[in-house]
Amino acid sequence: MVRDVKDYQGAEIFCLNSGVFRGPRRGSKAPVADGSLSKEPAVDIDKKKTLFMVLLQEYLNMAQDQGGMALTLYLLDSQSSYLDLSEVIDLLPSFWSVELLQQYLLRSLRRSYHEFKEMQIVKGLSLGENLRICEELFQLYETQGPVVITADDICHVCGIAVADSVFMRTVDMKTIHLHCGSSSDSQPLGTTDGPE
Incomplete structure (x- = not known):
């Protein structure tokens, strides 16, 4: 053209x-x-x-x-x-x-400055959101209290002792291994796949 x-x-x-x-x-x-x-x-x-x-x-x-x-x-x-x-x-x-x-340089510099200021605003909003989430997390820790694991505690999915391994708490407050909770085919201990 x-x-x-x-x-x-x-x-x-x-x-x-x-x-x-x-x-x-x-x-x-x-x-x-x-x-x-x-x-x-x-x-x-x-x-x-x-x-x-x-x-x-x-x-x-x-x-x-x-x-x-x-x-x-x-x-x-x-x-x-x-x-x-x-x-x-x-x-x-x-x-x-x-x-x-001159005209192109002014427009480009103004746009660059605008994008820089926009990124600062987004960063400030993200930091504020991060602080809010941290506060909610601390409040949740205070209401739930610490999780105490003993040698007798077993995983509710696989039945193996939880001590000396990475664990997590489910929504219904059961303690399970982290890998048991992350696997999609994990099934709580004592349940079956279908009718017997």
């Missing part, structure tokens, strides 16, 4: 549609070219990022008299959310000034 047809807008829409040709539908809106990443599946976002990087490389390979620089700057400004700053910087010519890339 870029080399043969010179359909630059079509190439950008193709990238926005994750590499799928879609005809216009009645009542449907045209794809928004604002670079918004909200409510998109991760697979689509990754595909769009890859396609936009290919399109950027095509624009950079074009001669300047064919509009290569103008198309590149337009793409960087309009689709900055799909073009990762660390990858783009390596591709750009070294003689391009920071002023040319």
Whole structure:
């Protein structure tokens, strides 16, 4: 589309549609070219990022008299959310000034800062949730009290002594080996598979 047809807008829409040709539908809106990443599946976002990087490389390979620089700057400004700053910087010519890339750099840095702050909020919420769960666990330990195992205690699943092994307590407060509780075919001691 870029080399043969010179359909630059079509190439950008193709990238926005994750590499799928879609005809216009009645009542449907045209794809928004604002670079918004909200409510998109991760697979689509990754595909769009890859396609936009290919399109950027095509624009950079074009001669300047064919509009290569103008198309590149337009793409960087309009689709900055799909073009990762660390990858783009390596591709750009070294003689391009920071002023040319000012709008793209500002958007990329703002987005990076926003994502950083978002991650800090998520981390803070996770720490708060962790503290709440720990408090509930401590309260549960206080109400249930300690579990005392003697040499006479046996596993309610296999009938072997529980002492000197890793054990767990079931919901009905029975003490069993950890491996007996985790095996799907474990059956409490004294039960049978069917009618006798």
